[in-house]
Amino acid sequence: MALVHPKPRCLFFDVFGTCVDWRKTVTEELWQQTREALSSPTSSIASRIRMLASDMTYEQWGEVAQEWRNGYLKFTREVANSTDPSKPYKTVDEHHLESLRNILTQRGLIFARTDGTPADLVHDGSLWDEQQIKELSMVWHRLDPWPDTCRGIQELNRQFYTCTLSNGNLTLLKDMVAHAKMEFTHVYSAEMFQSYKPSPKVYLGAAEKMGLRPEECAMVAAHLDDLKAAKSNGFRTIYIERPQEERHPELGGEADLVDIWVKEGEMGFVTAAERLGISISEHAT
Template structure:
């Protein structure tokens, strides 16, 4: 692993890395559909009721994970499933709030608490600030700081997000680590001098060749899915 003795701040991707979102969103959509079907105030055709009753929301569905796009993402999904009219516009906006109530992975809270003993821990997500604060509050996530791509007027993997985050703390990128479950995130951060830590969360389907290339070229530490995630990150960084 790269020299971690000079690390000061650990930046974390949030969606998929710290909180589980695919099953949370799919379950919320499923529950909302069941509620809509029971609502006596709704006038739904028998064909729409049949489609809604039979639908299963796939947790691997690639929703977009930034607030202003969630509404249109759900609309697109419902259109693809021929379920237009199942929800009112207000109900769709309520579903958008699902992204503000995502559950942490089982190791996230304890892992962050351990890492806070030595480092500042900070979000670095494409999610907007209010969304990240809601997730922190809902999941009791003990981040020491909240930073969003919103602060820099760009989205990851734009270099200005990573360099802006380091400058926000008055640090050289070598004093920063990026922790993520997405290789594109780590590849971009590594190119700018960050230490990179990959945490497997079943976010990506990778070939053995892709894994080997990432480990060789831009991932400093690989925490596989058989470990306890962020707790293992703390272990690798010498917290205990």
């Protein structure tokens, strides 16, 4: 499949899961920080929590990472669908911290304060103290890219503007782009439009900010629901299959939803560049 002509001028990229492997990075961070806390001579972890954390496997921390991610998806959808203009906007960073505290409390790994001190401070004896939890919540700023991501973006930059269009807040995205060495020509966030995908405000706002019509833009994502929303707002669509990322496989059967489809066994962004007419140098493949 190839895009209809003329080619788009700007490619907008979903980031979490499409450009970076959030699952591996977050799981490994949770696992490593647990090992360090359990072995630290200065940790004062309650016996029950120490036993619980010691018994948790790497796979179980992967379940925590997925629960954390699911909470993010629920949160962003609620904001995107809200019709209450008076509701204050909350950044993804703020949500990630609040969500992590809740998950750890529900799993019995930290104590919530019950003695009149602020509810967002954890009690002595928890697996991590408040500062450690805040630092851990920032793991989303330093996610590692998929193997094809950086090279593919470089190739695509030869003919297109490349721009993030993620629900992550702007500071988070700038940090992640720097950490992963992803050379996008522009960094946009849903935060700039005070909403979250799949709100039309995000897609249309991004196109307008680039000075382009929607039909001059394409959305690149590993999630068919993101592409469906982009398509409904006039964007063209590029689907990049990534391991465990598709939430709505039933959408794959919708006619004309995807203009370019890159399978999981192919070269991701590099293959997308080839199908967009870019001649890839030998060492890229």
